[in-house]
Amino acid sequence: MEKYILLGHGSGGLMTRQLIVDIFLRHFGDDTLQKLTDSAVISMNSHRLAFTTDAFVVKPIFFPGGDIGKLAVAGTVNDLAVSGATPLYLSAAFVIEEGLPVEDLETVVRSMAQEARKAGVRIVCGDTKVVDRGNADKMFITTAGVGTLEERFTDIGTGTGIRPGDRIMISGSVGDHGMAVMMARELLGFSSEVKSDCASLNHLIGKCLDRHPGIRFMRDPTRGGLAAVLCELAEMTGFGIEIDEPAIPVHDPVRGLCELLGFDPLYVANEGKVVMVADQTNADRILSTMRSDALGKEASVIGRIVDHHPGQTWMNTGPGGKRIVDMPAGEQLPRIC
Amino acid sequence: MKYMDEYRDHERVLRIAGEIGKISARKWAFMEVCGGHTMAIQKFGIPSLLPESIRLLSGPGCPVCVSSRRYIDQAVAYSRINGVIIATFGDLIRVPGSFTTLEKEKAAGADIHIVYSILDALKIAREHRDKQVVFLAIGFETTAPGTAAGILNAYHEGLTNFMVYSSHKIMPPAMAALVEEGVRIDGYIAPGHVSTITGTSIYRHLPGRYGLGCVVSGFEPLDIMQSLLMLVKQMESGKPRVEIQYRRAVTEEGNMKAKALMEEVFETRDDWWRGLGVLPDSGLAPREKYRYLNAEVMLVADPGPVREDHGCICGEILRGIKEPRDCRLFGSVCTPVNPVGACMVSNEGACHAYYRYNRS
Structure with a gap:
């Protein structure tokens, strides 16, 4: 373990994992936590609850397509929804920097209320702390959420039902959120039309779960992007994964920016996408259902579970080559030339 | 996406791969000099497309890789001087020095900013007149003109709290040293972006003196495949020469303005390359006229002894x-x-x- 926390420890990749294992799991050592799923599944009096929490820090707090408030609601709703749960209640805790315009706070809170209404969840408890100027960057929000989970969906979070031949789908384009936030920082001296995909996915996911059997795994590809989800999935199940680069939707402005900075859109964060694994026979029908939803119009089957190269993700590249897709190490860094 | 998908077309790539296989009567080994090419070749899975007759080797064209640990150690030492801000490209931040990295130093409290261009570093200097801003200038002929322009900006603006710590290197001495040392290759996939600046005259001696093929290549899969085809054709016909595949960016004479900037600001010096040792006139340092913008002249900070890792090849x-x-x-x-x-x-x-x- 390092002597100090580095930014890479928050990247959602291998360094984050190392931190979780070396510090958090070592001390908390809880069986449910050990599973490292998006939500914890807890049984209480024959009811199954999904429970999750997430801290939101984003710079700037307002960006094209959303703000930190919308993100804080949608992020937690999505963590519950991808576990197969119906999100019901959220908490919201605010750490606010002294001097933040009240107007900004109200804009953020209004946007939280709006997103909660859209998702059909209630924000039922909260907390507020104010810290000295300079001790927080405008505001940080932590939300926690609970939802109910039907027994038949219990394995969705862990992916234990996955078999070779299953199809891997994504509900739309990748990389929009990460690049929108990056552009909003105005570091590059030019602007772009990239908008964050930040959105609550519980209705889209609910529709798929209600109408179709065969959904075996879901996860939202946030930090670490699509690549992190696929690598974790391959490792978790012990099967191999094969994906087709041309099938992965990436919007042109995102592709262009990634090319410019030397980024791989597969590693860029999303806040309104779900990766789904479903059995082969139901995959096409699930895809149609996703596409019938406004948030899933660009949904695509991007690959399959295979029984060769166990634990690894391989990609058929656009030009026809093959290469491995690796777990992101730390933050993606812009290149020199 | 326009101007991108055309260069990644599956059918065309396969057709060229087939053609390369067809005309290769013997085995050929080519080196891609530039790190950008190395990355593109692996990212697009090009080795899996090539016939067995073609072997690709990666060369010394990754600026971070060929720089010495001492460079990082020295940058760390500068960062520990009170009132110094380090401005650096992101690539450098995780590079191991002898005992630490800039990333770790930043976490421990050093004032280190990641910038996208030297212009950002100049801006930091203007906004923090009470601090000394040191820009870590690294890269080959591709980035050196940018640094030169930045130094000239600071000079004309009269900015006195801005400095450059140069690790700039130039490509030709390394490309020659490799063959002099006996590395067995038949030709170079020459660096595309370096050549946009330098033009192609810097490669002129390669076919004549060393019998090497040399094709200046773009960075898309089709560019690289086409360059390989051109190299194989040259070698199979026994006529190695300098050719430009990357016509949409590279000319024989290069970018005269950028070359003039480099000439104005920098002079060459002997420099150390990982794997190649000290190569005469292979590095760039600011000329005497700009000495007050050169961190090596203006700042004193002992980087301590250099520790190289054993076992790393x-x-x-x-x-x-x-x-x-x-x-x-x-x-x-x-x-x-x-x-x-x-x-x-x-x-x-x-x-x-x-x-x-x-x-x-």
Whole structure:
């Protein structure tokens, strides 16, 4: 373990994992936590609850397509929804920097209320702390959420039902959120039309779960992007994964920016996408259902579970080559030339 | 996407791969000099498309990889001077020095900013007149004109709290040294972006003196495939020469304005390259006129002794003698999370590219 926390420890990749294992799991050592799923599944009096929490820090707090408030609601709703749960209640805790315009706070809170209404969840408890100027960057929000989970969906979070031949789908384009936030920082001296995909996915996911059997795994590809989800999935199940680069939707402005900075859109964060694994026979029908939803119009089957190269993700590249897709190490860094 | 998909077309790539296979009567080994090419080749899975007759070797064209540990150590030492801000490209931040990295120093409190261009560093200097801003200037002929322009800006503006710590290197001495040292290759995929600045005259001696083919290539899969086809044709016909595949960006004479900027600001000096040692006139330092903008002249900070890691074969990999897989540290001790050698940390390093895209 390092002597100090580095930014890479928050990247959602291998360094984050190392931190979780070396510090958090070592001390908390809880069986449910050990599973490292998006939500914890807890049984209480024959009811199954999904429970999750997430801290939101984003710079700037307002960006094209959303703000930190919308993100804080949608992020937690999505963590519950991808576990197969119906999100019901959220908490919201605010750490606010002294001097933040009240107007900004109200804009953020209004946007939280709006997103909660859209998702059909209630924000039922909260907390507020104010810290000295300079001790927080405008505001940080932590939300926690609970939802109910039907027994038949219990394995969705862990992916234990996955078999070779299953199809891997994504509900739309990748990389929009990460690049929108990056552009909003105005570091590059030019602007772009990239908008964050930040959105609550519980209705889209609910529709798929209600109408179709065969959904075996879901996860939202946030930090670490699509690549992190696929690598974790391959490792978790012990099967191999094969994906087709041309099938992965990436919007042109995102592709262009990634090319410019030397980024791989597969590693860029999303806040309104779900990766789904479903059995082969139901995959096409699930895809149609996703596409019938406004948030899933660009949904695509991007690959399959295979029984060769166990634990690894391989990609058929656009030009026809093959290469491995690796777990992101730390933050993606812009290149020199 | 326009101007991109055309260069990644599956059918065309396959057609060229077939043609290369058809005309290769014997085995050929070509070196891609530039780290950008290494990355593109692995990212698009090009080795899996090539006939067995073609072997690709990665060369010394990753600026972070060929720079010495001492450079990082010295940058760290500068960062520990009270009132100094370090402005650096992101690539450098995780590169291991002898005992620490800039990333770790930043976490421990050093004032280190990641910038996208030297212009950002100048801006920081203007906004923090009470501090000294040191820009870590690294790269080959591609980035050196940018640094030169930045230095001229500071000079004309009368900015007195801005300095450059140069690790700039130029490509031709390394390309010659490799063959002089006996690395067995038949030709170079010459660096595309370096050549946009320099033009192609810098490669003129390669076919005549060393019998090497030389094709200046773009960075898309079709560019690289076409360049390989051109190289094979040259070699099979026994007529090695300098050709430009990357016509949409490169001309014979290069970018005269950028060359003039470099000439105005920099002079060459002997410089150390990982794997190649000290090469005469291979590095760039600011001229005497701009000495007050040169951190090496203006700042005193002892970087301490340099510690090189035992077992790391970055040097041999950069010379194309060995492949990342030949290193016993590769993938076990040395990974992108805990890089031992610079080739693993840089996005353009051969080990990083192999680890990310071609680790089976």
